[in-house]
Every structure is written in structure tokens, then in C-alpha cells.
Amino acid sequence: MSPDVLLLIEDELDHVDVIVRALRKAGVEAEILVARDGQEAIEMLGLDLADHEPAAPMLPRAIFLDLKMPRVDGWEVLQRVRASRRTAAVPVVVLSASDRPQDIQRSYALGANSFLLKRFDPRGPGTYLAEAAHYWLELNQPPASAAEKFHWRLPAH
Amino acid sequence: MSTLLPDRWRTLWLPALVFSLGFATALGVWSRLITERREQVLHSARTVAAESRAAIDAKLKRHISALEDLAEAWGRFDRDPLPEWAEEANRLMQNVPGFRYVAWVSNEAGRTRVAHAAGQEGGHGPDESVARAHATAPAIAGPGRLDDGSFGYDLYLPVANGRGVLAAGVSVSGLLLHPLQDSAPGYAISIDWGGREVLARGQPVRDVALDWWRVEGELPVAFGAVWRVVHAPTPELAHSMLSNSPHLLLAGGLLLSAAGALIAHQLQLARRHARELAAANQALGARVREESESAAVLRRLSEELERRVAARTRELEGAMSELEAFNYSVSHDLRSPLGAILNFVAILEEDHQQRLEHGGAEVLARIRGSTERALALLEGLLELSRASRAKLELEDLDMTALVREAFVQARVARGERDVELALEPLPPARGDRALIADVLANLFDNALKYSRGCEKRRVGVSGRGEGAEIVYAVADNGVGFDARFAGKLFGVFERLHPREQFEGTGVGLAMVARIVHRHGGRVWAEGAPQQGACFFFSLPRAGGAAS
Numbered sequence: 047m048s049p050d051v052l053l054l055i056e057d058e059l060d061h062v063d064v065i066v067r068a069l070r071k072a073g074v075e076a077e078i079l080v081a082r083d084g085q086e087a088i089e090m091l092g093l094d095l096a097d098h099e100p101a102a103p104m105l106p107r108a109i110f111l112d113l114k115m116p117r118v119d120g121w122e123v124l125q126r127v128r129a130s131r132r133t134a135a136v137p138v139v140v141l142s143a144s145d146r147p148q149d150i151q152r153s154y155a156l157g158a159n160s161f162l163l164k165r166f167d168p169r170g171p172g173t174y175l176a177e178a179a180h181y182w183l184e185l186n187q188p189p190a191s192a193a194e195k196f197h198w199r200l201p202a203h
Numbered sequence: 204m205s206t207l208l209p210d211r212w213r214t215l216w217l218p219a220l221v222f223s224l225g226f227a228t229a230l231g232v233w234s235r236l237i238t239e240r241r242e243q244v245l246h247s248a249r250t251v252a253a254e255s256r257a258a259i260d261a262k263l264k265r266h267i268s269a270l271e272d273l274a275e276a277w278g279r280f281d282r283d284p285l286p287e288w289a290e291e292a293n294r295l296m297q298n299v300p301g302f303r304y305v306a307w308v309s310n311e312a313g314r315t316r317v318a319h320a321a322g323q324e325g326g327h328g329p330d331e332s333v334a335r336a337h338a339t340a341p342a343i344a345g346p347g348r349l350d351d352g353s354f355g356y357d358l359y360l361p362v363a364n365g366r367g368v369l370a371a372g373v374s375v376s377g378l379l380l381h382p383l384q385d386s387a388p389g390y391a392i393s394i395d396w397g398g399r400e401v402l403a404r405g406q407p408v409r410d411v412a413l414d415w416w417r418v419e420g421e422l423p424v425a426f427g428a429v430w431r432v433v434h435a436p437t438p439e440l441a442h443s444m445l446s447n448s449p450h451l452l453l454a455g456g457l458l459l460s461a462a463g464a465l466i467a468h469q470l471q472l473a474r475r476h477a478r479e480l481a482a483a484n485q486a487l488g489a490r491v492r493e494e495s496e497s498a499a500v501l502r503r504l505s506e507e508l509e510r511r512v513a514a515r516t517r518e519l520e521g522a523m524s525e526l527e528a529f530n531y532s533v534s535h536d537l538r539s540p541l542g543a544i545l546n547f548v549a550i551l552e553e554d555h556q557q558r559l560e561h562g563g564a565e566v567l568a569r570i571r572g573s574t575e576r577a578l579a580l581l582e583g584l585l586e587l588s589r590a591s592r593a594k595l596e597l598e599d600l601d602m603t604a605l606v607r608e609a610f611v612q613a614r615v616a617r618g619e620r621d622v623e624l625a626l627e628p629l630p631p632a633r634g635d636r637a638l639i640a641d642v643l644a645n646l647f648d649n650a651l652k653y654s655r656g657c658e659k660r661r662v663g664v665s666g667r668g669e670g671a672e673i674v675y676a677v678a679d680n681g682v683g684f685d686a687r688f689a690g691k692l693f694g695v696f697e698r699l700h701p702r703e704q705f706e707g708t709g710v711g712l713a714m715v716a717r718i719v720h721r722h723g724g725r726v727w728a729e730g731a732p733q734q735g736a737c738f739f740f741s742l743p744r745a746g747g748a749a750s
Contacts, residue, residue, distance in 0.1 A: 058539060058543070060539075060540070060543035060546070060547070061539070061543065064543070064546045064547075064550070067550065143536075143538045143539050143542070164538070164539065164542055165542060166541075166542045166545040166546065166575075166578070170549060170553065171545075171546035171547075171549045171550050171553075172546065
């Protein structure tokens with residue numbers, strides 16, 4: 047069994063470093079792959095070609111997704127992920143500095159599983175993200191197998 | 204039509220024309236009718252007169268020719284008439300009425316023989332000497348009174364054998380009497396012979412105006428004698444033939460002309476009134492046009508104004524959405540690096556603690572403090588922006604309950620218990636529940652903050668109606684402020700106390716002011732150092748129109 051993969055999609059290197067450090071420090075063992083913008087993430091997930099998916103694409107156990115990124119933004123990535131049957135069931139945690147209600151609502155409408163506000167955690171840099179990673183990677187059971195069995199259908203948005 | 208004419212004349216020329224034309228036409232028709240009738244009458248009269256004369260002539264000729272026949276018979280032999288002459292003469296007088304006597308006057312005296320018509324016996328016979336004077340040529344003599352008193356004439360015809368003259372007396376009384384018919388009915392006839400009236404029948408009309416109707420004709424009787432025969436209408440005939448219809452027509456024409464003139468005059472008046480009305484209409488129309496033009500100008504101006512307002516509103520909305528985009532940008536872009544600074548300070552402290560010199564940790568702490576303050580200011584700004592932009596959902600607010608709730612929350616948020624709330628029942632207001640709750644939260648937070656450390660801490664809230672609004676007051680017995688700087692209280696980031704003494708971003712009261720102003724209310728504050736502060740704000744009365 048291949049190790050779990052966490053796909054972190056984040057353009058800010060500062061944030062990437064803090065998050066990776068926090069996860070490692072918290073003992074998250076999953077492999078952490080980083081996409082530096084939406085386009086890169088789509089390519090890594092094999093969602094860049096319509097109607098053609100790679101034979102053995104990477105399928106992460108969870109995705110941490112920044113919203114504001116160059117080229118392709120987080121919402122578009124979210125839409126693509128949910129549009130593909132293969133990745134539709136992957137938990138997506140949105141990370142954003144904006145707490146605008148419309149941003150939060152849109153994220154959930156597009157199929158986000160969680161919306162985390164980027165903030166400074168007085169307990170330690172990125173501690174809340176390590177907790178989130180722990181939850182989504184280890185505690186939460188994704189409906190991946192169920193998706194295959196029951197032909198998982200997307201909720202309308 | 205000349206404008207020089209007096210106005211009065213202008214309305215009279217057409218009636219005058221109509222009247223003249225009408226009257227002239229009536230007159231023409233009348234005169235033509237009269238003329239035609241006169242011609243017809245005259246023609247008929249001439250015909251009648253001619254026939255009448257012919258009838259008279261025929262009667263005369265009958266006497267003459269009968270006598271001539273006799274004269275011829277008596278003259279056929281060279282001797283005096285036979286003794287039967289009286290028989291012949293009597294037969295003649297019987298056949299041809301009118302003879303009074305027939306006589307043969309011998310050239311020799313004493314041989315004259317006279318036969319009298321029946322009933323005329325004893326009358327005088329011819330004047331023998333006169334008769335003998337006509338022995339060579341036939342003659343007619345008269346008129347004269349006959350034996351019976353009637354008018355008549357004498358005929359003298361020489362007898363061809365030269366022995367004498369045939370004389371006869373003829374009465375004219377039968378000339379105009381036709382046994383079967385009147386040759387000129389309705390006419391008075393008079394016959395004149397050499398200035399003497401021979402015979403007259405009927406009474407002619409005595410009207411010189413009808414003289415034209417008199418028909419005079421000459422009747423050559425015989426032997427050079429000429430009678431003048433005059434036919435004149437009797438009054439009955441004139442009356443029956445000359446009806447008054449042409450005159451009635453003339454009168455009618457006159458009346459019609461007058462009526463036409465009257466109508467024309469009325470029409471002229473009506474036209475004048477119509478012209479005046481049209482002129483008035485035109486003037487009115489011009490005024491209406493002017494009015495509508497100025498109304499159009501007004502409308503254009505107001506449309507222009509509305510257009511400008513709409514344009515300004517669009518610009519403003521554009522600016523607002525730009526501001527919103529800016530806020531979003533700030534929230535994302537500014538918050539991220541600040542958060543990163545804090546994170547790296549924390550990483551430095553955790554991972555490299557042992558490598559920091561003694562003062563290094565303190566420097567890091569100050570970096571963290573400044574960064575945190577920057578973040579707090581940013582949050583305050585965003586909160587202010589949200590309060591400014593949030594849509595107002597107006598409703599009637601139970602301010603007493605709202606105040607109690609907000610106070611409890613503020614106390615819990617600050618973790619303080621030793622503060623008393625002195626709350627009077629408050630009049631309800633009209634406002635946005637969430638935003639007014641923000642106002643109260645900020646005011647109570649301030650009251651708690653600036654009364655910290657004081658004894659018998661107490662926050663009093665009261666409210667009273669003033670005109671269309673309710674003024675609420677939130678008073679504390681904290682440190683107060685210098686009234687000289689009361690105006691600066693509600694500015695963004697304005698502070699009257701050092702940050703070391705009282706924490707805060709300086710956004711809270713600015714937000715209070717912004718929210719109250721958005722409700723159409725006012726905010727102000729009263730206070731003095733160490734004597735507490737009282738913040739006032741006003742809101743519209745409850746019961747206004749629903750939002």
C-alpha cells in the first residue's frame with residue numbers, strides 16, 4: 047500500500063515552509079507534495095486533459111488549497127477536482143486569508159470540505175494546520191471506495 | 204379688403220353686395236317678366252283687334268256689296284227702276300240687317316222713291332241734293348244720327364244708266380254685335396270717323412299706365428273713307444290678365460335680398476369673431492408652446508441632473524467596489540505577510556532559542572508585538588469597512604433588551620464581573636439590529652476599559668425622545684477625558700490615552716460614529732478627566748416605514 051499523500055497547493059513559499067514544518071513537527075507521516083499554483087496542481091492531479099486521465103495518476107488522501115494564486119486560482123482547481131469522478135471524493139480543505147462571507151460560501155458551494163482561515167496560531171506556527179492534517183489524513187475516512195462502488199455523484203452547485 | 208376701411212364697414216361690404224346682387228336679379232327678372240307679359244298681351248290684343256276690325260269690315264262690306272248688287276240691277280236698263288223696286292229694296296233690308304232705308308234718287312226732281320226698313324216707316328229719306336251730288340262717284344257720308352236716333356252713315360251709289368243715285372242709310376249699331384260671337388271679348392271698342400265717334404262699346408280701363416295696351420287700327424271702309432278703331436282692355440280683362448305675381452316676385456326678391464344681406468352680415472360678424480378667435484388661439488398656442496418649451500427645458504435640465512446623479516452614483520459605486528477590492532486585497536495580501544512574520548518569529552524562538560543572545564529574545568518579542576498590532580489595526584479597518592458597507596436592515600428595536608444583552612456580552616468578553624449596569628426602561632428605536640448591537644458593544648467595551656481599576660464601577664444607560672429621534676446616553680464613572688479633545692474621539696485611529704495604559708486600535712468609536720450616521724443619527728460625548736465619560740447617540744423613533 048502506497049503511503050498517503052497530502053497535496054498542498056500554495057503559492058507563498060513562506061506559508062509552504064511553515065505548514066510543512068508544522069506537519070512534520072506534529073508527526074504527520076504522509077508524503078507532502080506541493081503545487082505552487084493551480085495549473086501545476088491540475089497537471090499533478092492529471093486533470094489537465096479533458097476526457098483523458100493518466101493511467102497511474104497521483105491520488106492524494108487530502109488537498110490543502112489556497113484560493114488566491116497566479117494563473118489558475120483555488121476555485122477553478124476545486125471545480126476541476128470535483129468534476130472528475132476519480133478525484134471527486136478527495137477531501138479539500140480551503141486555506142484563505144479572506145474571511146469574506148461570499149468567499150466562504152462560494153468555496154462550500156463548489157464542494158470544499160472545510161474552510162480554514164489563515165491566521166497566526168499563538169500555540170505555534172501552523173499548529174492548527176497540523177491538527178487539520180491529522181484529522182483529514184488519519185481520522186477522516188474518505189468515501190473513495192464508496193465512490194467507485196456507488197458511482198459517486200457530485201452534488202449540484 | 205383694405206385695412207384702411209373702418210372695422211364697421213368691413214362687416215358691411217358683403218351684405219351690401221349680396222343685397223345689391225339679389226335686388227338686381229329680382230329687378231331683372233321682374234322687368235323681364237313684365238316685358239314678356241306685355242308683349243304677349245299686346246300680341247294677343249293686336250290679333251284680337253285685327254280680327255275685330257276684319258269682322259267690322261266684313262259687315263260694312265256686306266252692306267256695300269248688297270247695295271252695289273242692287274245698283275247694278277237697277278242700272279242694267281235705261282229706265283227708272285221698275286215698280287217692283289220697293290219689293291227688292293225690302294228684300295235687301297230683310298236679308299242684310301242694319302239698313303234703315305233704301306232710296307232711289309232720280310236726277311229729276313219729284314221722282315225719288317224711298318223704301319223704309321220695317322219699323323222705320325215715316326222716317327226721313329235721303330237728302331236729295333246731297334245724293335245727286337254723288338251721281339258720278341259712289342260715296343259714304345257720315346256719321347250722323349239716323350231716323351231712329353241711332354248713329355249711322357249714308358251710302359250713295361250712282362246707278363249705271365245715269366238716271367239717278369241709289370242711297371241707303373245704314374245703322375252702325377249692329378256693327379259690333381255679332382250674332383254668334385263677340386269678336387273681341389273683354390275689349391272696349393270705339394270707332395272714330397274723322398274726329399267723330401261713330402260707335403263705342405264697353406268701358407275701357409282708366410289707367411294711363413296701361414295705354415300701351417290700346418290698339419289703334421285704321422279701317423278703310425270704302426270710297427276713301429277711313430275709320431279709326433281703338434281696342435282697349437276693360438278693367439275686368441286687365442285685372443284678369445295682369446296678375447300681381449311679378450310684383451310679388453319682386454317683393455319676394457327684395458325680401459330675400461334683405462335676408463341674404465342679413466345672413467351675410469351675420470356671417471361677416473361670425474368670420475370676424477372667428478378671425479379674432481383664431482388670433483387669440485394663435486396667441487394662446489404661442490403661449491402654450493412657450494410654456495411647453497420652458498417645461499421641456501426644465502425637463503431636459505432635470506433629466507440632465509438625473510443623468511449626472513446617476514453617473515455620479517455609478518462612479519461612487521465604482522469607487523466603492525474598488526474600495527471593497529482594495530479591502531479584500533489588504534485582507535489577503537497584508538495579512539499573509541504579517542502572519543508569516545509572526546510565524547517565523549515563533550520558529551526562530553522555538554528552533555533557535557539557544558543561539559539567541561540575551562537581548563535577542565526581547566527584540567523578537569517586540570517584532571512580534573508590532574506585527575500583532577499591525578494585524579489588529581488591519582482587523583479594525585476591515586471591521587470599520589464592513590460596518591460602512593453592510594446593508595441596513597431596519598426594524599423596530601427593543602433597546603432595553605438589546606442593551607442588557609450587549610452589556611452582558613461585553614462583560615463576559617472582558618472577563619469582568621464587578622461592574623453594575625444602571626438601566627432605565629428605554630424607548631424603542633428603529634435600526635439595524637446587528638449594527639446597533641455593534642455600537643452598544645463598542646460603547647460598553649470602552650466603558651469597561653476606561654473604568655478599569657476604578658471603584659464602584661457603574662455603567663448607566665438612559666434614553667429619551669427628542670423630536671423625531673431618541674437620544675441614548677451611555678455613561679461610565681471611569682477615567683473620563685479632556686473635553687477639549689472630545690472632537691477627536693470619533694476619528695479613526697485617534698486615541699486620547701497612551702496605548703500602554705489602555706489597549707485598543709482607535710477604531711471602535713469611529714465605527715460607532717459611522718453606524719449611527721448611517722442611521723441618520725448623531726453622536727457626541729461629554730466628560731472630564733477622572734470624572735467619567737458619557738457618550739450620546741441618537742436613532743430614529745420606532746414605528747417608521749418598514750425597510
